[in-house]
Amino acid sequence: MSDEPTLISARGLNLTFGAIAALADVQMDLWPGEMLAIVGESGSGKTTLLNVLSGRLAPDAGTVWYRDPAGHLHDVHAMPAPALRTLHRSDWGFVHQDPRQNLRMTVSAGGNVGERLMAQGARHYGDIRAAALDWLAQVEIDANRIDDLPRTFSGGMQQRLQIARTLVTHPRLVFMDEPTGGLDVSVQARLLDLIRSLVARLRIAVVLVTHDIAVARLLAHRIAVMQRGRIVETGLTDQVLDDPQHPYTQLLVSSVLNA
Amino acid sequence: MKGYNFAYLDEQTKRMIRRGLLKAVAIPGHQVPFGSREMPLPYGWGTGGIQVTASILGPNDVLKVIDQGADDTTNAVSIRRFFAKTAGVKTTTETGEATVIQTRHRIPEKALRADQIIVYQVPQPEPLFRLEPSRVETRRMHGLADYGLMHVKLYEDIARYGQISISYDYPVMVNERYLMSPSPIPAFDNPKMDMMPALQLFGAGREKRIYAIPPWTRVKSLDFEDHPFRAINAPHACGLCGATDSYLDEVVTDDRGGRLFVCSDTDHCASRRAEGHVGADGLREAAE
Amino acid sequence: MLQTIGLAKTFTLHLRGGLTMPVLSDIDLTVNAGECVVLSGPSGAGKSTLLRSLYGNYRAAAGQILVRHRGRMVDIASADPRAILDVRHETLGYVSQFLRVVPRVSALDVAAEPLVIRGVGQDEARDRARALLLQLNIPARLHGIPPATFSGGEQQRVNLARGFIAGHPILLLDEPTASLDADNRAVVIGMVRDAKARGTAIVAICHDADVRDAIADRLFTMTPYQDAVASAA
Numbered sequence: 001m002s003d004e005p006t007l008i009s010a011r012g013l014n015l016t017f018g019a020i021a022a023l024a025d026v027q028m029d030l031w032p033g034e035m036l037a038i039v040g041e042s043g044s045g046k047t048t049l050l051n052v053l054s055g056r057l058a059p060d061a062g063t064v065w066y067r068d069p070a071g072h073l074h075d076v077h078a079m080p081a082p083a084l085r086t087l088h089r090s091d092w093g094f095v096h097q098d099p100r101q102n103l104r105m106t107v108s109a110g111g112n113v114g115e116r117l118m119a120q121g122a123r124h125y126g127d128i129r130a131a132a133l134d135w136l137a138q139v140e141i142d143a144n145r146i147d148d149l150p151r152t153f154s155g156g157m158q159q160r161l162q163i164a165r166t167l168v169t170h171p172r173l174v175f176m177d178e179p180t181g182g183l184d185v186s187v188q189a190r191l192l193d194l195i196r197s198l199v200a201r202l203r204i205a206v207v208l209v210t211h212d213i214a215v216a217r218l219l220a221h222r223i224a225v226m227q228r229g230r231i232v233e234t235g236l237t238d239q240v241l242d243d244p245q246h247p248y249t250q251l252l253v254s255s256v257l258n259a
Numbered sequence: 260m261k262g263y264n265f266a267y268l269d270e271q272t273k274r275m276i277r278r279g280l281l282k283a284v285a286i287p288g289h290q291v292p293f294g295s296r297e298m299p300l301p302y303g304w305g306t307g308g309i310q311v312t313a314s315i316l317g318p319n320d321v322l323k324v325i326d327q328g329a330d331d332t333t334n335a336v337s338i339r340r341f342f343a344k345t346a347g348v349k350t351t352t353e354t355g356e357a358t359v360i361q362t363r364h365r366i367p368e369k370a371l372r373a374d375q376i377i378v379y380q381v382p383q384p385e386p387l388f389r390l391e392p393s394r395v396e397t398r399r400m401h402g403l404a405d406y407g408l409m410h411v412k413l414y415e416d417i418a419r420y421g422q423i424s425i426s427y428d429y430p431v432m433v434n435e436r437y438l439m440s441p442s443p444i445p446a447f448d449n450p451k452m453d454m455m456p457a458l459q460l461f462g463a464g465r466e467k468r469i470y471a472i473p474p475w476t477r478v479k480s481l482d483f484e485d486h487p488f489r490a491i492n493a494p495h496a497c498g499l500c501g502a503t504d505s506y507l508d509e510v511v512t513d514d515r516g517g518r519l520f521v522c523s524d525t526d527h528c529a530s531r532r533a534e535g536h537v538g539a540d541g542l543r544e545a546a547e
Numbered sequence: 548m549l550q551t552i553g554l555a556k557t558f559t560l561h562l563r564g565g566l567t568m569p570v571l572s573d574i575d576l577t578v579n580a581g582e583c584v585v586l587s588g589p590s591g592a593g594k595s596t597l598l599r600s601l602y603g604n605y606r607a608a609a610g611q612i613l614v615r616h617r618g619r620m621v622d623i624a625s626a627d628p629r630a631i632l633d634v635r636h637e638t639l640g641y642v643s644q645f646l647r648v649v650p651r652v653s654a655l656d657v658a659a660e661p662l663v664i665r666g667v668g669q670d671e672a673r674d675r676a677r678a679l680l681l682q683l684n685i686p687a688r689l690h691g692i693p694p695a696t697f698s699g700g701e702q703q704r705v706n707l708a709r710g711f712i713a714g715h716p717i718l719l720l721d722e723p724t725a726s727l728d729a730d731n732r733a734v735v736i737g738m739v740r741d742a743k744a745r746g747t748a749i750v751a752i753c754h755d756a757d758v759r760d761a762i763a764d765r766l767f768t769m770t771p772y773q774d775a776v777a778s779a780a
Contacts, residue, residue, distance in 0.1 A: 031629060082403045104411070108418060111411045118414065119407025125417055125483040147418050189650040200664075218649060222628050236603065236628040243605040247561030254562060 005067055007032045007173055007205050013052055013062035015229075022048040023059060024229040032172060033203040037220035037237065039210055039252070044226040046209045047177060053207060054094060054175045055084050069172070089116050093166035093174040097181045099158040102165065103150045109136065109161055110146040116169045135164040139194060156187035160194065167198065174199075176208045180215060192218055213256050217241055225249045266313040266346040272296055276314035276469070280460060283471035288433030289401070290384050295467040305338060305363060306464030308380035312361045315376060315460070316342065321349045323357035328365040328506070328523035335363075354526050364427075366448040368505045368527040371457035373474060379442045381463040384470065386430045386440040406438050409481060417486055429488075432479045433472055441478075447490045447506050452478040495520040498540030500531035548748035549578040549601070549717050554610035554624070556593070556600055569772045570596045574610070576750075576767055580716070583739065583749040583762050588769035594752045595644075597769070598719050600624075601750060602641045603631040614639060614717065636664055640715030644722045646706040648695045654680065655690040658708035665713060672712075679708040683734055700726040711738055718742060720751040724758050736761045 006029045013026040022045045030036050038046045051057035053064055055076045064076040069091065076084070088094065096102050103112050110132040114122070122128050133143055139160040141153075150158050159179065166174060179195065180188040196219055199206055210216055216223050217237055224234040225248065233246040244250045264270065272294075279293040298306040316322065322342050326335040330352040338361065339350050351357050354369040363380040371377060387397045390408050400406065409430055416424045429446040433439045441452060442461060452459065452472060459472040472478060482488040493507045498519045505527055507520045519540055522528035532541065556571040570593040578584050586594040599605040600623075601612055607624035614621050616638045623631060623639075635641070640661070649657065655676050662672035680690055683704040689697070694705050703726045710718065723739075724732045732755070739749060739762045750767075753759045759766075 034629070085403060085405065107411055108415060110418060111415050114414055115407050115411050118410040119405065123410075123482075123484050125414065126485050128414065128483075129418070193649075193651040221632060235606075236631055238604055239606055239628075242599070243558075245559070245606065250561050 004031060005071070006030060006065075008053065008064065008066050008207075010053060010064045011062055013049070013059045013064070015048060015052065015057070015059045021045075021229040023052065023062075026062070026229070026231055028053075028224060028231070028234075030173070030205050030207060032205050034222065035199060035206040035208060035220045037208045037210060037216035037223045038226060039213055039216050039223060040226035041211060041252075043228070045229040046211075046226050048229075049226070050175050050177055050207060050209045054088075054092065055079070066173075089119055090169050091171050091173065093169075093171040095159075095162055095166055095174060095176040095179045097178040099155070099162035100150075102162045103158060105150050108147045108149060109141065109153075112150065112161060112165050113168055116165065120169065131168060135168050136161075138167075138198065139164045140190070154187075156183055156191060159183065159191055163194070163198070167202070167204075170202065171204065173205045173207075176206060178210055179208070180210075180212070195219060213241060213252065225252065263345050265318070266316045266342065266348075267299075268296065268310065268313045272310075273314040276310055279469045280311070280314065280471060283460070283469050284458070284473050286437070287472050287476050288431075288437030288439040288470060290468040290470050292467055293469050295464045298464065300337075302465035303382065305334065305361075305380040307462030307466075307469075308361050308363070308378050308464075309338060309341070309462075310464060311378045311460050311462035311469065312342065312359060313346075315378075316346050316348060316359060318346070318348065320358045321351050321356055322346075323351050323354060323360045323526075324362075325360070325365060325367070325524075325526075326363045328367075328508075328527075329525045331525060352526050353530075354524075364443045364445075365506070365523060366444055366451045368522070368524045369530075370451075371455060373456040375457040377455075377457055377459050379444075379459065379461045381440070381442040381461045381468075382465070383428075384440055384461070384463040384466050384468040386438050388440075401437065404436060406432075409438060410483075413481060413483065413486075417483070423482065423486060423488075426491075430481050432481060434476050435479075438481075439470065439472075439478075445492075445506055446480070446488075447492045449478070449480045449488070450490050454478075493520060496538060497522045497528060497531075498538045500528045500536045500541065501538035502528070502531055502536070548580050548615050549576075549750070550611075550613045551576045551601070552611045552613070554597075554600065554612060555608045556596055556605060557608045571600065571608075572772055574769075578717075578748045578750055580746040580748050581743050582764040583743055583751060584765055584767050585751050585753050585759050585763040586769060587759075587766045589771065591771045592769040593772065594769055595721060598641075598721055598750065598752060602635070602639060602719055604641075636661070638715060639717045639719070640710050640713060641719045642707055642710030642721060642723055644703075644725065645699075646694060646702040648693070648702070650695065651693055653691045654685065654694045654697070654705045657694060657705055658712055661709060661713040675712055676708060679712055680705070682738075683708055684731055700728070700731070703727065704731060707735060707738070711742065714742075714745065714747075716746065717748045718750075720749060720753075722752055722754065724753070724755055732758055 009029045011027045013023045015023040026049060038049060040046045052059050058077050066074050066076050110129060113132040113135050114128040117128055117131060132146060136143060136146060141157060141160055150161055180191050220237045223237045223240050224231045227248045233240055233249045241253055244253050275294055279291045283291045298309055324335045324339040326332040342348060343350050354367040359376050361378045385397055390412055391397050413423050427445045428440055428443040429449055431439050431441055454475055456474050458474055461470045480488040495507055496503045499521050502522055505522045505524060508523045510519045510521055512519050551574050554571055554574040557567055557569040560566045588594060600607050603623045612623035614623055614634055616634045621634055655673055658676035658680055659672035663669055685704055694702050724735050
């Protein structure tokens with residue numbers, strides 16, 4: 001079972017901001033098609049970890065390894081900038097909590113979805129538009145909004161547009177930073193349902209950062225609990241949440257209100 | 260002219276600009292920063308083009324200067340006189356006779372030769388200027404050949420207007436590598452740049468950039484496979500010489516809606532008339 | 548099919564100053580293909596804990612939980628998370644006491660999911676789910692609705708459909724008939740018998756005496772830890 005090679009792995013990650021240990025001896029593995037949730041409270045280092053894993057922030061020590069579709073290992077922080085940039089636009093995706101960070105607000109929905117395709121060299125307008133329509137349907141955005149600006153979309157729609165824009169190049173690995181943060185509950189439910197089905201159907205590996213344990217339980221296969229820069233517990237999601245071993249995990253789980 | 264170096268600029272400045280030009284020629288379409296000097300005319304009046312011309316002019320050169328295709332507009336006349344004074348070179352209005360052609364916003368209709376150099380005046384060298392406000396980001400995009408954003412703009416045009424709506428300063432890919440602004444020449448002129456035998460130099464004085472297209476270089480206007488680029492001109496013939504394949508200016512002739520379409524390239528029109536071509540309005544003139 | 552050796556489970560409550568609560572001690576349980584073992588004993592004996600430990604939902608403190616999976620014996624107590632997930636998808640099924648409700652997913656898709664995870668086409672999975680839901684007396688008009696608004700009994704029947712649909716070789720059932728009426732109890736008993744006939748090994752918790760008698764091949768009696776310790780002393 002564990003013979004299958006990992007998609008992304010990290011060892012010995014350390015990062016301090018002045019006196020604060022943002023990451024302390026963090027290691028993780030992720031296999032193709034599986035979702036790992038990183039949970040913790042504010043200041044736990046979970047977003048920092050996401051940024052280090054995705055190459056956006058360099059650690060003080062440690063390595064992040066990524067295996068490309070051909071099977072070759074790459075040290076993410078030793079990759080040349082153009083290669084990392086290309087990676088972010090093809091085999092990787094990044095879903096931000098605020099969709100406006102990833103969308104071009106003055107470009108139509110169709111243009112937003114088609115951009116990654118055009119950046120990769122797609123030059124047939126009809127095909128690009130057809131792909132955009134297909135993806136808008138998959139994220140449940142009405143087809144007749146394809147030429148509308150994201151400014152005219154609700155928050156939930158903007159987030160779904162961001163997801164379409166990210167998935168259009170069929171990335172094998174997607175980083176998500178609180179994708180449902182700040183959304184109304186019903187909107188959140190719809191988005192989670194969408195993420196769940198897309199990820200399962202497309203066999204995407206996901207590193208999901210969230211402070212919401214219910215989201216982790218719904219979506220993730222495995223979970224890592226972070227406290228002050230360290231991963232204090234990790235394992236099967238239902239096992240860690242139903243039978244927490246570490247004191248902090250027990251505190252976290254017992255603090256959650258159940259609707 | 261007493262007190263001035265040949266062609267106004269001092270030799271060190273010319274060397275500096277020539278070094279920049281060499282770099283520009285070595286990397287077709289890539290913008291090279293240069294130390295633009297204070298010229299005796301304001302920014303926006305062709306200081307970049309003038310500095311490039313000044314750096315390459317020799318005593319045996321023959322200089323033509325055009326502004327929107329015309330040799331006789333105020334700016335063209337001023338610049339031509341400037342070089343006549345400071346360099347003492349022979350000047351001409353005939354495209355075929357010139358060795359250096361400085362132009363604002365047009366390429367001559369007559370095909371250029373390998374022994375000629377055309378110098379373009381450029382207001383804004385950055386083709387991504389309106390799409391990406393950050394210069395740090397546009398430099399990165401050029402460095403990584405990351406031009407998806409430009410195609411997004413073309414996509415938006417087609418989605419909104421049914422066709423690409425850019426009529427001048429239409430972006431091109433040079434040597435299949437760099438995205439370039441051809442300066443505000445009409446899109447109609449873009450095909451002339453492709454595999455041109457003459458050397459093409461571009462100077463932007465206010466923005467302090469130089470770029471170049473060496474002779475016989477591929478220059479391709481951006482488009483989509485199913486929305487290919489088309490060079491469009493007005494569906495009229497020149498009223499004076501009858502040409503149907505040149506770029507036309509629309510001239511208002513009276514206050515009763517009278518209009519006349521004439522070749523923008525004054526030398527081209529004059530040559531055709533000298534050969535005996537007559538347009539519909541040319542006949543009328545002769546009759547009066 | 549399934550064997551525990553020296554299985555032990557203790558809970559450590561750090562929020563209570565590290566209070567330890569031993570629940571299971573030295574559990575040796577063997578279940579063979581085609582047989583149904585019912586865990587019996589008073590409340591607090593650890594029946595639910597044992598069932599969840601078998602599923603890997605609780606982490607064993609000591610001992611082994613051996614499961615025959617893809618021709619080999621896998622120890623759930625020490626397997627890594629991905630191995631456990633594979634065992635759950637292929638071999639080990641679990642019907643919890645209460646349906647965990649996921650918003651927006653229809654009853655049909657809740658029931659069909661284990662097949663979809665296995666790679667069965669969505670249409671075929673839904674057909675089989677439909678048949679199973681009808682067998683459990685969930686009418687067709689409810690199939691397209693998320694079960695959040697269903698009654699407890701209806702939710703449990705959706706849960707049962709989900710548990711039985713993939714034909715896991717080993718099934719763990721936690722009070723499968725607790726909220727059901729007589730007719731549906733009979734349906735479930737029938738489903739258990741069919742599963743046994745197919746060679747399924749079943750471990751169940753069941754307080755209803757009639758149902759227990761109908762499905763159990765033998766009982767595994769458990770006593771609360773304190774009593775066991777006391778009686779051993």
